[in-house]
Amino acid sequence: xxxxxxxxxxxxxxxxxxxxxxxxxxxxxxxxxxxxxxxxxxxxxxxxxxxxxxxxxxxxxxxxxxxxxxxxxxxxxxxxxxxxxxxxxxxxxxxxxxxxxxxxxxxxxxxxxxxxxxxxxxxxxxxxxxxxxxxxxxxxxxxxxxxxxxxxxxxxxxxxxxxxxxxxxxxxxxxxxxxxxxxxxxxxxxxxxxxxxxxxxxxxxxxxxxxxxxxxxxxxxxxxxxxxxxxxxxxxxxxxxxxxxxxxxxxxxxxxxxxxxxxxxxxxxxxxxxxxxxxxxxxxxxxxxx
Numbered sequence: 001x002x003x004x005x006x007x008x009x010x011x012x013x014x015x016x017x018x019x020x021x022x023x024x025x026x027x028x029x030x031x032x033x034x035x036x037x038x039x040x041x042x043x044x045x046x047x048x049x050x051x052x053x054x055x056x057x058x059x060x061x062x063x064x065x066x067x068x069x070x071x072x073x074x075x076x077x078x079x080x081x082x083x084x085x086x087x088x089x090x091x092x093x094x095x096x097x098x099x100x101x102x103x104x105x106x107x108x109x110x111x112x113x114x115x116x117x118x119x120x121x122x123x124x125x126x127x128x129x130x131x132x133x134x135x136x137x138x139x140x141x142x143x144x145x146x147x148x149x150x151x152x153x154x155x156x157x158x159x160x161x162x163x164x165x166x167x168x169x170x171x172x173x174x175x176x177x178x179x180x181x182x183x184x185x186x187x188x189x190x191x192x193x194x195x196x197x198x199x200x201x202x203x204x205x206x207x208x209x210x211x212x213x214x215x216x217x218x219x220x221x222x223x224x225x226x227x228x229x230x231x232x233x234x235x236x237x238x239x240x241x242x243x244x245x246x247x248x249x250x251x252x253x254x255x256x257x258x259x260x261x262x263x264x265x266x267x268x269x270x271x272x273x274x275x276x277x278x279x280x281x282x283x284x285x286x287x288x289x290x
Contacts, residue, residue, distance in 0.1 A: 020047045022175070023192040024166045029185040030091060032284040041090045043188065045166055046196060051099040052164050058090030096167055103163070103170050107226075108218055111233045113240035117218035118226040124152065126172055135177050143172055149288025151182040167286065186286050227290055237275035238268050 022045040029035045042057040094109040097117075105120040124145035131142040133155070140155040147168070154165065158174040165176025166188040180187035221229070232239070244250055245264040253262040256274070261267050 019196045019198050021045070021194050021196045022047065022190060023194075024188045025191045026092070026166070026186075026188045028091075028187070028286070029284055030282045032185070035183070035185050035284070038185070039091060041092050042191075043092065043166060045164070047162065047164065048198070049100065051097065053095060053097050054166055055095040056090040056092040059093050098164065098170060105168050105170070107168070109226075111226075111229050112237060113216075113244065114229075115216050115218045116226055116229065117220045118223055119220070120168055121223055122147065123171060124169060126154070128172070138177055140177050141174075148286070148290065150186070150286075152179055153182070154179040185284055223290070230290060234279060237279070238272045241271055242268060 024043045024045060026041045026043045027038045028041070029038050031037075044053075044055055044057055044060070046053045046055075094107060097106045097108060098104065105123075107116075107118040107120060109116055109118065124147040126143045126145045129142040129144065133140060133142075135155055138157040138159060140157050143154045143156060145152050145154070152169070154169060154172065154176050155178045156165070156172040156174040156176045160175040161173075162175045163172060164170045165172070165179060167179075169176055169179055175190075177190045178188065241252075245252060245267065251262070252264070252267060253260060254267060254270075255261075256270055261270060
């Protein structure tokens, strides 16, 4: 682990400020057949008094660009809203929220054209080892756990009295500095931190329009309901879009890699092709048992 600049300020930041951002480097292999080809995503863990939120920097920036484009089109009175499908964002499109002090954990994830907020009913059952070492400027201690079908090893520091970490990992007596699964195909490592201002989320007014590929208000479900929706999506990944296109006077245009598509049949064909290819490529998910 490279030496982290200004990490000696971490304890002071966490204790004196209400809002802090911990930056993790997430290396992962989405395709199990190409485990030697790791991808990298920069992830944010934003911590406040009420809880934390873990999400992708690139996906957040991409979603912000899309929302601003839609906002401008709505303000100009355009009847048909164009949404670009060009990939500007990252690979990770889920978020994980935790509430303090009970550390209740939620996954916020898209399935097709819907967004779900899934309450997590499992917690990592950590076994803390006596093994210790240095990671950068931190003295860390080892812990292991089985979670969602994988065996995980975490390194945490008691120097920071925040019992949180990346993704759904929490419950250790300190901040998780590094966590990796046994296969080496998923690894998250702390790389930086900074103070951040308190953020406010402005909800986009779509004026009743059902706009494809725009993240909607999450539907709250339990884990079993979410798994059921996942299976339905894998069997028919364009069901949601088909329902939109079948509505009276529905007009949808998407941009796929620079190509404008407005014909409903071509839209469904293109989206189904892309979705099935993505499902096939993304066969090494962080949770083997969702």
